Amino acid sequence: MSIRHGLLALLERGQMYGYQLRSxxxxxxxxTWPLNIxxxxxxxxxxxxxxxxxxxxxxxxxxxPYEITAEGRTELALWFATPIAxxxxxxxxxxxKLALALTTPGVDVQSVVQTQRSATMRTLxxxxxxxxxxxxxxxRLVLDSLIFQAEAELRWLDHCEASLVRFVPSTSPVPTAxxxxxxxxxxxx
Amino acid sequence: MSIRHGLLALLERGQMYGYQLRSxxxxxxxxTWPLNIxxxxxxxxxxxxxxxxxxxxxxxxxxxPYEITAEGRTELALWFATPIAxxxxxxxxxxxKLALALTTPGVDVQSVVQTQRSATMRTLxxxxxxxxxxxxxxxRLVLDSLIFQAEAELRWLDHCEASLVRFVPSTSPVPTAxxxxxxxxxxxx
DNA sequence: AGTGCCATGTAAGGAGTTACATGATTCG
DNA sequence: CGAATCATGTAACTCCTTACATGGCACT
Numbered sequence: 001m002s003i004r005h006g007l008l009a010l011l012e013r014g015q016m017y018g019y020q021l022r023s024x025x026x027x028x029x030x031x032t033w034p035l036n037i038x039x040x041x042x043x044x045x046x047x048x049x050x051x052x053x054x055x056x057x058x059x060x061x062x063x064x065p066y067e068i069t070a071e072g073r074t075e076l077a078l079w080f081a082t083p084i085a086x087x088x089x090x091x092x093x094x095x096x097k098l099a100l101a102l103t104t105p106g107v108d109v110q111s112v113v114q115t116q117r118s119a120t121m122r123t124l125x126x127x128x129x130x131x132x133x134x135x136x137x138x139x140r141l142v143l144d145s146l147i148f149q150a151e152a153e154l155r156w157l158d159h160c161e162a163s164l165v166r167f168v169p170s171t172s173p174v175p176t177a178x179x180x181x182x183x184x185x186x187x188x189x
Numbered sequence: 190m191s192i193r194h195g196l197l198a199l200l201e202r203g204q205m206y207g208y209q210l211r212s213x214x215x216x217x218x219x220x221t222w223p224l225n226i227x228x229x230x231x232x233x234x235x236x237x238x239x240x241x242x243x244x245x246x247x248x249x250x251x252x253x254p255y256e257i258t259a260e261g262r263t264e265l266a267l268w269f270a271t272p273i274a275x276x277x278x279x280x281x282x283x284x285x286k287l288a289l290a291l292t293t294p295g296v297d298v299q300s301v302v303q304t305q306r307s308a309t310m311r312t313l314x315x316x317x318x319x320x321x322x323x324x325x326x327x328x329r330l331v332l333d334s335l336i337f338q339a340e341a342e343l344r345w346l347d348h349c350e351a352s353l354v355r356f357v358p359s360t361s362p363v364p365t366a367x368x369x370x371x372x373x374x375x376x377x378x
Numbered sequence: 379a380g381t382g383c384c385a386t387g388t389a390a391g392g393a394g395t396t397a398c399a400t401g402a403t404t405c406g
Numbered sequence: 407c408g409a410a411t412c413a414t415g416t417a418a419c420t421c422c423t424t425a426c427a428t429g430g431c432a433c434t
Contacts, residue, residue, distance in 0.1 A: 002282040003421080009289040019385050028288050033280040039422060041387060046420085062385060062430070080296050083308030084286070086339065090279045091222040093191040095334040097273070099217045099327035100198040107269050119272035138288035141352065145284040145345050150275065152341035156334050163330065192393080208413050228394060230415060235392080251402065251413060 003035065003043055005079045008052060011068040012076060015056065018044060018064070030139035032146065047072070094153070098160060109164055117157045124150040192224065192232055194268045197241060200257040201265060204245065207233060207253070219328035221335065236261070283342070287349060298353055306346045313339040 003025075010016060010024050018040045025035050044066055047053040052072035056065045068076070094116065101109045127147045131140070199205060199213050207229045214224050233255055236242040241261035245254045257265070283305065290298045316336045320329070 002280050002285050006285055006289060009293045012293050012295075017385080018387090028292065029285060033285075036423060037385085038387080038424080043421085058386095064386075076293075080286070080290060080293075080301050081304065083305045084283050085308065086312045086335070089282075091191050092331075092334060092338075093278075094273050095331045096191050096195055096218060096222075097269070099331050100195060101269060102327045102330075103217065104198045104201050104265075104269075106201075112269050115270065116272045119274065123275045137352065138291045141291075141349055142281075142284045142288050144348060145281060146275070148341045148345040148348070149281075149338065152337045156337040159333060159337070160330055163326065206413080207415090225395060226413085227396080227415080227417095232393085247414095253414075 003039060004047065005076065007040070007043055007047065008068060008072055008076045008079070011053060011066060012073065015065040015067045017059070017066065020063075021066075027136075028138045029142050032142055110161065113157050113161050113164070117154060120150055120153050120157070124154070192228060193236065194265065196229070196232055196236065197257060197261055197265045197268070200242060200255060201262065204254040204256045206248075206255065209252075216325075217327045218331050221331055299350065302346050302350050302353070306343060309339055309342050309346070313343070 006025055007021055010021055016024065019037065021044075022035050022037050022040050044053060044055070048055050048066070052069060052075050053066050054069050056067060058064050098109070098112065101107045101112050124147065127143060127150065131143060131147075195214055196210055199210055205213065208226065210233075211224050211226050211229050233242060233244070237244050237255070241258060241264050242255050243258050245256060247253050287298070287301065290296045290301050313336065316332060316339065320332060320336075
């Protein structure tokens with residue numbers, strides 16, 4: 001629902017047409033999450049259908065501006081007033097991956113962790129490099145959010161590795177691997 | 190793509206049918222992200238279409254087990270070997286919301302931040318309460334991931350508030366009150 | 379004349395959610 | 407018997423992405 005409300009928020013600053021909305025959105029968030037232009041139009045259509053937005057007659061240059069409605073303002077105010085619950089956030093693919101890696105036969109969990117850490121460290125470095133450059137406040141806060149998250153991810157990966165060494169004997173194949181294969185049955189459903 | 194690969198990983202432990210897959214998935218991740226049963230079946234259909242999985246003849250009790258194919262094993266190994274890039278993660282709705290709140294007229298950013306912080310702190314407390322209870326390793330790591338992320342979010346919110354007081358004069362139109370209120374105390378998590 | 383950007387859309391499909399329909403089995 | 411749970415599916419819909427089609431306008 002972030003795009004839907006994001007467009008509403010942009011329209012609260014005044015009338016805008018589709019192409020403008022995309023530019024504005026990407027300007028705010030520093031093009032961190034590029035917004036497909038196609039989605040802007042389909043979302044605008046849905047917003048209009050739901051009465052949150054009103055499409056205006058086509059301008060000279062072929063531009064079709066939209067304006068927010070009273071109902072749209074109410075909806076927007078509600079969005080800003082309501083905290084984002086952790087329950088309705090998307091699944092964390094990395095957490096799922098590592099959790100499953102633990103019980104999947106033939107997967108070297110340690111190497112999964114370390115591969116991910118290298119990648120995350122690289123992106124973290126790119127983020128910190130970006131920080132020095134420019135700086136509109138909104139975009140800087142978004143960037144900081146990414147940095148904080150990446151740092152947390154690194155800490156978590158370290159934490160995982162520390163937990164692992166206590167449970168997984170070693171990276172090297174255990175000689176009792178043959179007997180360990182009897183554990184191949186699926187447990188309780 | 191997390192469900193697709195998640196199901197593949199579970200099937201690597203042996204044949205399973207749809208209902209079992211959902212239980213197993215939720216057991217691993219502690220029901221943090223409940224998995225809709227309908228999606229399991231549609232995903233299995235797509236996986237079979239793509240040759241990553243093979244549907245077996247119906248069992249006596251009406252259960253239709255699936256098994257992973259060689260191609261599926263390759264795909265799964267690739268998933269585990271490839272780090273998850275920050276680029277193709279879903280948009281962070283909270284970051285977008287705050288970034289837009291800054292430039293949206295009539296929005297009290299400070300209160301948005303504080304509302305969110307209260308909510309995040311509550312869920313963090315729930316998480317830490319959960320930690321004491323049980324403990325399969327995979328689920329515990331998932332929980333730790335959630336905790337680390339929530340803590341990072343709290344730090345970021347504090348950071349946002351600190352940045353705000355320097356740029357937004359104050360909620361009240363009196364400039365002298367703002368400078369007095371600048372050192373708004375928030376001890377970090 | 380051609381390249382490239384501005385601007386609006388549509389089509390096709392993946393992923394996910396909610397809801398519904400349908401049976402079998404199990405338990406009080 | 408009735409209710410709950412197990413088990414498989416389908417339908418409708420939102421959100422999002424990728425790709426395609428189309429036209430205007432500006433610059434070289």
